[in-house]
Amino acid sequence: MIDLSERSLITSAFPQTVIEKIGYYVYRLVDPRDGQTFYVGKGTGNRIFQHVAEALTLRDQSSLKLERIRDIELSGNRVRYVIHRHRLSEAEAFLVEGALIDAYEELTNLQLGHDAHVCGATTVDDLIALYDEDEALIDVPAVLLNLNRQYDRNLTSEEIYERTRGYWVMNPTRHSAVRFAMAVSDGIIREVYEIDGWVSQRASEIVESELRRSDTSQTTSAIRWSFQGKVARDIRERFIGKTVQAGSQNPVRWMNC
Numbered sequence: 001m002i003d004l005s006e007r008s009l010i011t012s013a014f015p016q017t018v019i020e021k022i023g024y025y026v027y028r029l030v031d032p033r034d035g036q037t038f039y040v041g042k043g044t045g046n047r048i049f050q051h052v053a054e055a056l057t058l059r060d061q062s063s064l065k066l067e068r069i070r071d072i073e074l075s076g077n078r079v080r081y082v083i084h085r086h087r088l089s090e091a092e093a094f095l096v097e098g099a100l101i102d103a104y105e106e107l108t109n110l111q112l113g114h115d116a117h118v119c120g121a122t123t124v125d126d127l128i129a130l131y132d133e134d135e136a137l138i139d140v141p142a143v144l145l146n147l148n149r150q151y152d153r154n155l156t157s158e159e160i161y162e163r164t165r166g167y168w169v170m171n172p173t174r175h176s177a178v179r180f181a182m183a184v185s186d187g188i189i190r191e192v193y194e195i196d197g198w199v200s201q202r203a204s205e206i207v208e209s210e211l212r213r214s215d216t217s218q219t220t221s222a223i224r225w226s227f228q229g230k231v232a233r234d235i236r237e238r239f240i241g242k243t244v245q246a247g248s249q250n251p252v253r254w255m256n257c
Contacts, residue, residue, distance in 0.1 A: 012049045019045050024093035025086035026100060031068065032077045038068050038108050040100045042093040052079055065108035105154075123153065125241055126188060136189055136242030140235065141257035142180040143172070144189075144244060148251060151185035157231075160191050166226020167206055170252045172198045177257040180232055182239065187246060189239045194232040200225050 014022070027048045029039040039051065054061065055069035072079055085096050101109055102121035138144075150163040164183040172178060183190040203224050 012053065013046045022086040024088040024090050026084045026088070026093055026096040028082040028084065028100065028104075029065075029069075030080040030082055031072055032080045033072065033075060036106065037082075037104045038106065039065050040097060040104060040107060040109060042097040048081055048083070063108065063110070068108055121153065126153070126186075134242055136239050136244055138182075138239070138244070138255045140180055140255075141175075141177045142182050142192075142255045143170075143175070143178050143257075144182045144184050144253040144255060146251035146253070147183055147185045147190070151183070151190065157191075161193065161231075164191065164193065165229065166199075167201065167203070167224035168226070168252055169221045169223075170225050172225055172227075175254050175257045178254065179257075180235070181227055181229065182244075184244060187243050189242050189244060192232045192236040192239050193227070193229040195227045195229045197228050198225055199228065 022044075024042060024044055025048075026040070026042045028037045029041075029051060030037050041047065041051075051065060052069055052073075055066040056073060058066075069079055084100065085092075088096065101107060145164055145168065147163055151160075155163070160183055164181060179195060181193045181195055183193075200223050203222055206224060
């Protein structure tokens with residue numbers, strides 16, 4: 001069992017006089033062994049120190065962040081703290097935290113930065129597509145699949161395919177005319193696939209691909225569907241980067257079928 005070591009207690013709290021002056025702040029946790037930033041956060045008071053305390057005292061809790069801290073302590077090192085900005089309002093802290101989360105790869109943060117899906121890191125093409133309002137005219141039988149948190153701008157083409165094709169709560173047998181599947185994120189079409197066939201599986205039997213994030217959707221449906229297909233090269237250029245109107249909260253939307 002790991003105890004909260006003496007070296008980790010040396011700096012585990014700010015003096016009260018400091019707390020009253022620094023306000024909200026944004027910080028990074030750095031692994032001293034390789035200099036890699038593995039967590040970005042915001043807070044007030046002694047929030048910056050709570051991660052180490054949780055990792056070393058709450059042994060029944062596990063996460064990538066907590067395990068990284070435990071590994072650092074077992075190696076005889078201490079987590080290095082970097083405070084990027086202080087004396088911030090809460091709104092300012094959200095903005096700085098979000099920007100840093102976008103900037104650093106391989107973070108153990110479970111959540112994206114505040115408003116990341118709305119105004120987070122993006123490309124010039126995506127920014128133009130988002131605000132230029134060049135709406136797609138979808139005139140083919142297609143199903144629009146909203147990837148939500150499955151999408152990341154750094155995904156490979158293989159990862160986008162895996163995260164688009166399944167697994168979904170739907171019934172494609174009711175839409176036999178459908179020919180194409182469109183990956184949508186933030187209201188923008190990211191890729192278009194020609195569907196070769198559909199496969200249904202019981203939710204309890206699905207083994208998620210390593211290329212795909214775990215399915216965290218809440219549903220009582222016992223059956224999920226996925227498609228098999230390939231990039232629709234004949235028509236994709238007509239749709240990639242175009243926007244689609246917001247539909248219902250359902251991530252699956254059928255068009256012309």
